[in-house]
Amino acid sequence: MTALSSWDLMAGPAGTRPVLSGRPRNAKVLILGAGISGLALGYELSRLGYDFHVLEARDRVGGLVWTVHGGTTHTEIGGEHQQCTWDEGLWLNAGAWRIPYTHTGVLNYCKELGVPLEIFVNEADASYFYREGADAGSLANTRVRLGEVKADIVGQVNELLVKAIDQHSLDLPLTAEDQERLVGFLVAQGYLDRKDRRYRAFADRGPGDPYQLSALLKAGFGDRLRSISPRDGITTAPMFHPVGGMEQIPKAFARAIGPSRITFNAEVHSVRQDDHAATVAYRDTKTGRTRTLTADYVVVCLPLSIVAGLDCQLSAEMMAAVRATTYSNSAKAGLGMKRRFWEEDDQIFGGHLYSNLPIGEFSYPSTGYFSRKGVLLGFYLHSGPAVTLMDRPIGERVEHVLTHSSKVHPQMRREFESAYCVWWRKVEYSRGGFANAAPLARRAQLSKFENRLLIGSAATAPHSEPDWQEGAIAAAWQALTSLHEHAMRS
């Protein structure tokens, strides 16, 4: 146990890590669910010296933080069984997959628990834009690299501006000397010809003539360009991910908590409470036997989509808030490839394809550069085909991904080895992806203590959105503070 540093106390999106003290007399705690919120809560309780135990329905920790690799299996609800056959060292983060540098809640735990992180490349200039349909104008169905878009837009805009400055047609609030510096900057930044200050093809841009400014804007390719990256959300830079997959985070929590604190294959069926205790009944899915455990407090860190189906002694208001909470239809397909052709043939190292193809986010691995094989994220969506393909055979979903991604990468089918599909709505014990952000009033309701029961799922996150690990940690911290206050009063 280490002292909290200034880093811990820095408020990130998840707020500030609670600084608590004291150990309550009667405070045996049961945590339901070993996802990030349950694990973070358990870890903090262990630091405070609580007597606690975690029940987890699966045979692994992490919940939505799930790294698929060779040997991974699951059977879709009412559907197919899959077994992953990728070589050792290859993996796909089927759930959480990237951490903005501002998410100091989860990053601090990585630091404290010794989880090595590497850069998640969230933008690569070599990656392609690709737009189908007449709306995209003359660049429809054309691969254009992000770097070409940047070079051609900035180059042509700077050429326009330099011309205007030269013709004194601008009302510039600058001295002559400053104007000269501005022109020098525009020429250098935009790779304009030093003599005639025009923009033309240049070696660092790669082969081919520049695309017309109007065509690039019409195609919408300029929409991604910003002077700087935002501090939060999916376009933040830098981002990080654990070496070896996101599962390293829940695994590190579990190691720190200790194996005796977690019971796996424990499918919770009911949560009851009275003046003396709370009682949880669960089925051991290995033996089929039902068991009960009692505790002073139960913190429910399960997806609310699961809680909605439990026999749970919560108020009608609470259960209404639970049932009103919706979860995403997130779906991912990982494609194991024989050869990292995107690196070898296209010089793409991490980053994403920017397309309007019905495959959503298509991403290149930010790990294992220059190794032989690799896993592409071939499909990541929360709607559209994530829903329409949900009940189609796995083979058909993979075919969909290969068909569309081949429009950009003709090498796809030749290099394809095997796929693994995770449609979260059909994953048992999840039955959905991340919680959709709820109105604050509902979150306030969900975070209320009801006698001996408290909800600590990511959906209750007060500061942070529930669709990031940071949200799960915010929820855990809120539950921790609430629980500790309650227990210290009792």
Next chain:
Amino acid sequence: MTALSSWDLMAGPAGTRPVLSGRPRNAKVLILGAGISGLALGYELSRLGYDFHVLEARDRVGGLVWTVHGGTTHTEIGGEHQQCTWDEGLWLNAGAWRIPYTHTGVLNYCKELGVPLEIFVNEADASYFYREGADAGSLANTRVRLGEVKADIVGQVNELLVKAIDQHSLDLPLTAEDQERLVGFLVAQGYLDRKDRRYRAFADRGPGDPYQLSALLKAGFGDRLRSISPRDGITTAPMFHPVGGMEQIPKAFARAIGPSRITFNAEVHSVRQDDHAATVAYRDTKTGRTRTLTADYVVVCLPLSIVAGLDCQLSAEMMAAVRATTYSNSAKAGLGMKRRFWEEDDQIFGGHLYSNLPIGEFSYPSTGYFSRKGVLLGFYLHSGPAVTLMDRPIGERVEHVLTHSSKVHPQMRREFESAYCVWWRKVEYSRGGFANAAPLARRAQLSKFENRLLIGSAATAPHSEPDWQEGAIAAAWQALTSLHEHAMRS
């Protein structure tokens, strides 16, 4: 031994990897020096089935590719002894430290030899500019982040341009619809206010008011901004470096060649040749005994600054070319820090400080993010203080680095643990840094076969500059082709 892929055959800066066949009858080869050129040559000879051996004066492979870590020691020529005391897992690449993605020669070997690579962050928006002196204008002695520079320059330039478009003072070759798209792009890219289209402070930029465009340009901070990164040189992106330090590359070569092929502590004194054989005399620095080895060919892969002092049976023209080749005064200081304050306090993850302080390149580690300690590159120069501090005590050099870097990072002295200095001019068996690029005529002279002797040092590199590992590989490939042709004819 694997077949060459399309990747191997792609011409990078080092040219194309030679595709050779056949095994000469009499071709015992001695390679002098186990730096990258000697190792790459040895590796290729082993693939061709040659009988060869490598002599190396040090007790390690790699030459200029040297990773300093806890336990590393060296004694400067005529100077001080150092022993590195950093914790396990901390290191500094004292020589080669970054590989542009276009350097397919060295990257292909990493792939073939299984050397894991990670991203070398060559530009981080959170890093600071800092300029001393009146030339920098009103921003002298002020820390300004690269991201602030980008946001403020692009924002103010876009505001100017939008105003001009609105006032129809530009002669735009665009339709009204295209103009509207252009304005939309400029507003979004520059984070302009959506209503009045003015540039103001905004949340993603961080706290504080924008800096004046004229002040930023005057300070020269705009000089680093380019629409895209170049494909070669020190501002390329992306770049890579091996996980665990650059030494992983020479170590992997050495493993592939096999330990029996390399003799360490073998300080070469003379290279003689006649019609029958070449003979190398060397001193075993452990025993002090002199030994000789004979071979059909000797390939000299030592720095030419070392060759200049050998009794080497080469022509007067060749020795003149050898002696005319100069080497850099490269010097680096690594600072072991107790706390990664640049990450915790400043949110800087990799990248460099852009300053005119007399410490040259000051860089943040692109590895071990969010771990506890870290090693800063506190000083990297080839001239100025790299020369004037050369004969000063180590402590004085470290004091110089701490004094100047503290102007930007006041935490330096408090968090400093211990330093390690590598002034290459004073490193035995190197006596200089990288070879300075020579005129092509001299390189042509250096690459000539002289009976049984051939030079394969990086300084002879034909396509690529000798100041990168890629140059050493280009030199090795050139020597390989030349040697094999020669041997097959004999």
